[in-house]
Amino acid sequence: MDTVARTAAGNAQPRTPRPRADALRNRERIVTAAREMFVEFGPDVPLDEVARRAGVGNATLYRNFPDRAALTHEVVLAVTSRTTDRAEEAANDGGDPFVALSRFVHAAADERIGALCPMLSGGFDKDHPELLAERRRLEEAVEGLVGRAMSAGRLRADIAVGDVLVALSQLTRPLPGIACMDIDRFTHRHIQLFLDGLEAPARSRLPGTAATLEDLRRRT
Structure with a gap:
C-alpha cells in the first residue's frame, strides 16, 4: 500500500x-x-x-x-408531520380552494391531531428545534389553504388561521377511555357542521376577534 x-x-x-x-x-x-x-x-x-x-x-x-418524554416527542413529531403532509396534499390537488381546506380538515381528524393537546402539557421539550420546525411547516401549509380559500371568496372574511386550528383541535380531541364505538363518525359530522359555518357568505356575525397564529404561539 x-x-x-x-x-x-x-x-x-x-x-x-x-x-x-x-x-x-x-x-x-x-x-x-x-x-x-x-x-x-x-x-x-x-x-x-x-x-x-x-x-x-x-x-x-x-x-x-x-423514557416517556422521548416517546411522547416522537409521537408528537409523527402526528404533526403526517398532518402537515395531508395539508400539502390538499393544497396540491388544485380545484376549489374551500374543498381543499375541507379535505385537509377531515384528514387532520383522521390523524388525531386533537390528541396532541394533552401530550403537549407533558414534561418534554416543546421547544425542541425538530418540533418547532415541524410546527412551522404545519402552520405555513394551513395558512396557505386558508389564504387561498379567502382570496377566492369561498371562506368568510372574519376568521383567521388560528380559528381553524383551535376548532380543529377541539373537535378532534378524543375523551380518553370512553367506549364510543363510532366516535369517528360523529367527529366527521361535527367537523362538517363547522366547515359549513366557515363557508362564505357568512350567515352570522362572530363575537370577539379572529384567532391568529401569534395568539396561539403566545398561549403555548
Whole structure:
C-alpha cells in the first residue's frame, strides 16, 4: 500500500451502521401503538402496555425510547408531520380552494391531531428545534389553504388561521377511555357542521376577534 493509500485509510472515519430493517419496523410499531393508546387512554398510559400492543418486549421499547418524554416527542413529531403532509396534499390537488381546506380538515381528524393537546402539557421539550420546525411547516401549509380559500371568496372574511386550528383541535380531541364505538363518525359530522359555518357568505356575525397564529404561539 503506498503512502497516499495508507494515509487515506488511516484518516477514514468509521461509518455509523444503518439500523436494520426489523429495528426500524419495531420503532415504527412502537410509535404507532403509542399514538393509538395516547388517543384512547391519555398520555400517561403505562409504557409496558404500549410495548404489548406494539408486539415488542419492554427492552426493545426502552432501547428506542429511554423514557416517556422521548416517546411522547416522537409521537408528537409523527402526528404533526403526517398532518402537515395531508395539508400539502390538499393544497396540491388544485380545484376549489374551500374543498381543499375541507379535505385537509377531515384528514387532520383522521390523524388525531386533537390528541396532541394533552401530550403537549407533558414534561418534554416543546421547544425542541425538530418540533418547532415541524410546527412551522404545519402552520405555513394551513395558512396557505386558508389564504387561498379567502382570496377566492369561498371562506368568510372574519376568521383567521388560528380559528381553524383551535376548532380543529377541539373537535378532534378524543375523551380518553370512553367506549364510543363510532366516535369517528360523529367527529366527521361535527367537523362538517363547522366547515359549513366557515363557508362564505357568512350567515352570522362572530363575537370577539379572529384567532391568529401569534395568539396561539403566545398561549403555548
